[in-house]
Amino acid sequence: MAEKRHIFSILVDNKPGVLSGIVGLFSGRGYNIESLCVAETNEPDVSRITMVSIGAKPVIEQIKKQLYKLINVIKVNDLTETEYVQRELILIKVTAKQDQRAEILRIVDIFRGKIVDVGFEHYTIEVTGPVEKLAAILKMLKPMGIKDVARTGNIALPRNL
Amino acid sequence: MEFTGAQILMKVLKEEGVDTIFGYPGGAVIDLYDELGRTDINHILVRHEQGAVHAADGYARASGKTGVCLVTSGPGATNTVTGIASAYSDSIPVVVITGQVPSKLIGNDAFQEVDIVGITRPCTKHNYLVKDIKDLAYIVKEAFYIAASGRPGPVLIDIPKDLTVALAKYEVPDKIELKSYNPTYQPNVKQLQKVVQLIQKAKKPVIFAGGGIILSKASEQLTTLAKRSSIPVTGSLMGLGGFPGTDSLWLGMLGMHGTYRANMAVSEADLLIAVGVRFDDRVTGKLDEFAANATIVQIDIDPTSIHKNIPVSVPVVGDAKISLEILNQLIEKQGFKDIETQRKPWLDTIYNWKKETPLTYKQTDIIKPQFVVEQLYEVTNGEAIITTEVGQNQMWAAQYYHLSKPNHWITSGGLGVMGFGLPAAIGAQVACPDKTVVDIAGDGSIQMNSQELATAVQYGLPVKIVILNNRFLGMVRQWQELFYDKRYSHTKMEHAPDFIKLAEAYGAVGLRTEKPSEVKDVLKKGLSIPKTVIMEFIVDREESVYPMVPAGAPITQMLLV
Numbered sequence A: 001m002a003e004k005r006h007i008f009s010i011l012v013d014n015k016p017g018v019l020s021g022i023v024g025l026f027s028g029r030g031y032n033i034e035s036l037c038v039a040e041t042n043e044p045d046v047s048r049i050t051m052v053s054i055g056a057k058p059v060i061e062q063i064k065k066q067l068y069k070l071i072n073v074i075k076v077n078d079l080t081e082t083e084y085v086q087r088e089l090i091l092i093k094v095t096a097k098q099d100q101r102a103e104i105l106r107i108v109d110i111f112r113g114k115i116v117d118v119g120f121e122h123y124t125i126e127v128t129g130p131v132e133k134l135a136a137i138l139k140m141l142k143p144m145g146i147k148d149v150a151r152t153g154n155i156a157l158p159r160n161l
Numbered sequence B: 001m002e003f004t005g006a007q008i009l010m011k012v013l014k015e016e017g018v019d020t021i022f023g024y025p026g027g028a029v030i031d032l033y034d035e036l037g038r039t040d041i042n043h044i045l046v047r048h049e050q051g052a053v054h055a056a057d058g059y060a061r062a063s064g065k066t067g068v069c070l071v072t073s074g075p076g077a078t079n080t081v082t083g084i085a086s087a088y089s090d091s092i093p094v095v096v097i098t099g100q101v102p103s104k105l106i107g108n109d110a111f112q113e114v115d116i117v118g119i120t121r122p123c124t125k126h127n128y129l130v131k132d133i134k135d136l137a138y139i140v141k142e143a144f145y146i147a148a149s150g151r152p153g154p155v156l157i158d159i160p161k162d163l164t165v166a167l168a169k170y171e172v173p174d175k176i177e178l179k180s181y182n183p184t185y186q187p188n189v190k191q192l193q194k195v196v197q198l199i200q201k202a203k204k205p206v207i208f209a210g211g212g213i214i215l216s217k218a219s220e221q222l223t224t225l226a227k228r229s230s231i232p233v234t235g236s237l238m239g240l241g242g243f244p245g246t247d248s249l250w251l252g253m254l255g256m257h258g259t260y261r262a263n264m265a266v267s268e269a270d271l272l273i274a275v276g277v278r279f280d281d282r283v284t285g286k287l288d289e290f291a292a293n294a295t296i297v298q299i300d301i302d303p304t305s306i307h308k309n310i311p312v313s314v315p316v317v318g319d320a321k322i323s324l325e326i327l328n329q330l331i332e333k334q335g336f337k338d339i340e341t342q343r344k345p346w347l348d349t350i351y352n353w354k355k356e357t358p359l360t361y362k363q364t365d366i367i368k369p370q371f372v373v374e375q376l377y378e379v380t381n382g383e384a385i386i387t388t389e390v391g392q393n394q395m396w397a398a399q400y401y402h403l404s405k406p407n408h409w410i411t412s413g414g415l416g417v418m419g420f421g422l423p424a425a426i427g428a429q430v431a432c433p434d435k436t437v438v439d440i441a442g443d444g445s446i447q448m449n450s451q452e453l454a455t456a457v458q459y460g461l462p463v464k465i466v467i468l469n470n471r472f473l474g475m476v477r478q479w480q481e482l483f484y485d486k487r488y489s490h491t492k493m494e495h496a497p498d499f500i501k502l503a504e505a506y507g508a509v510g511l512r513t514e515k516p517s518e519v520k521d522v523l524k525k526g527l528s529i530p531k532t533v534i535m536e537f538i539v540d541r542e543e544s545v546y547p548m549v550p551a552g553a554p555i556t557q558m559l560l561v
């Protein structure tokens, strides 16, 4: 069966050990985690975990049910089944010699990014967007020499009116 | 008015109706024990914390209530892990209370500190580290609610020592409601209506009943369904006793050591109604050939059990008892006519399978282990509570002690823990003081927790231990015989204690025979002594359990005697 990428938006009680329970479930049962992002929601006692996983349909179904089975999991949404918006933030430290700087600035501009730090030999760039956009800017900057990258992992919310 | 943590814990336990705790004291729980000593809660001092959890498990299964354990931090806590994992696999409600080092030492690698909450996260239904004395009462109450509701399971509460003497008001909610936990008891009636139609149409239906029948106390409803609709019933190891083992509709156990007729019936069935089962690999054998001709209905309170291993046509999420009750009502309304005539060819086929290929063995001049179990069945009128160890002894008990009542069969099914049977028998005997409780054991397994003989004797618990002594780790030897060219690598148990002397050393009674002609007398004598008794039977060393489906083969591929 074909494996697909799924984005789970999981609401959980904001308590110690809850994240560990979820991560343990994934490792214990051999499910994939591609990325994971956790923070409070507008209700301080509820956190949202956005988790990207890859699997065939029956596995994804099991993941969803197993997540629900954890006592501190309140709601599980497989966003891939609905319309949703997703964003990820990336910080890229790229080599920026004098003669490359103009080109880098142009690329950053096109991707609506920002330079957030400058050194004698580098820029640190901040960009947000869906995964594809981040992949594209990384590709454009690669020839300049990427020194380091930090990404937040995906966050997402369903679209509705 | 304020109370100490210890007092608060005892108050909630009393409110939850706890009358017995299985435990072992230590530094981190010394204040809890001090308070426990002032209550009228019965405490059974085991000899190893693993035994405490198995005993609580046995107590829970025999009584239908939640079992409770109390142990100290560090090694006390880690010793419970096997017991907890077994209860988790078998969905048994147990609350385990562990002491923890004082709050300010947590994380410091303090003396007897372990992260038991981290260790047991994957084998508990839920667990807690209590961080604030104000939370203690509701956490304990919530733990009992979670352990026993939905698909039951073990819950662990880790209490730091300082909290046991800290003070707080006694405040508990009347009712526990959790926004993130709300098991579905009521089934979807439309789904059940489909099941009625399927039952009416089916030519070769089979019911497959599991531990869920016992846990939800649905035996009566199951029996009604089977009889009213003339549907033969098979069971998983955990489901034994959920349907009368002497009924003509009973097929025997399914799976690796299932009966010929059960395995054949499921393979040929056109409708399989699975209730409270999770399709363990020991039951299904090769997945794609399991019940390949059947429309499968699955009723289970745990949605993760459905579609997990076997694709299901009609899933029903709900409590087994409620679901079967509704199903029975719908069937009454429908008013099946002539269902018996319709089923006759199918029941005839099954009868022939049973006649041609029954469970069998040949008694010679050496005692056959099956013979001992059969004799035990006769001598006890099939009414004893049976616990088992793990291995061949467990399978022969399942095959030849035709269990007929729920809560009379206590075995470590999912995890298969050697050393389970004796402490579980102790728990069952505490729950049912007037019943005969027998641990059917192997000579290997009994040595894993034989220290609990001391517990049984200390509390005057007349548990009976039947050792089928083959001087082998029999089940492993059987695999070596069948699949490893008889290379018996490290399965010979040439040296064992003299079990009669062992019994006597603990203040119990020991009996032994190697003669088939004496089996019945030894059983009768042992059962009549109102004390802890070991009855040792020197059995045929290389007897094997049949039928046997090799691991991973389809269940129709049975090795027969």
Ligand SMILES: Cc1ncc(C[n+]2csc(CCOP(=O)(O)OP(=O)(O)O)c2C)c(N)n1
Pocket (backbone or CB within 6 Å): B389, B390, B391, B392, B393, B394, B416, B417, B418, B419, B441, B442, B443, B444, B445, B446, B468, B470, B472, B473, B474, B475, B476
């Ligand atoms: C704690 C534990 N260790 C190892 C095993 C693996 N195992 C399964 S059956 C078995 C042999 C049991 O021997 P015995 O208790 O003598 O019973 P028999 O099979 O001979 O009846 C073993 C070693 C197990 N189930 N549990």
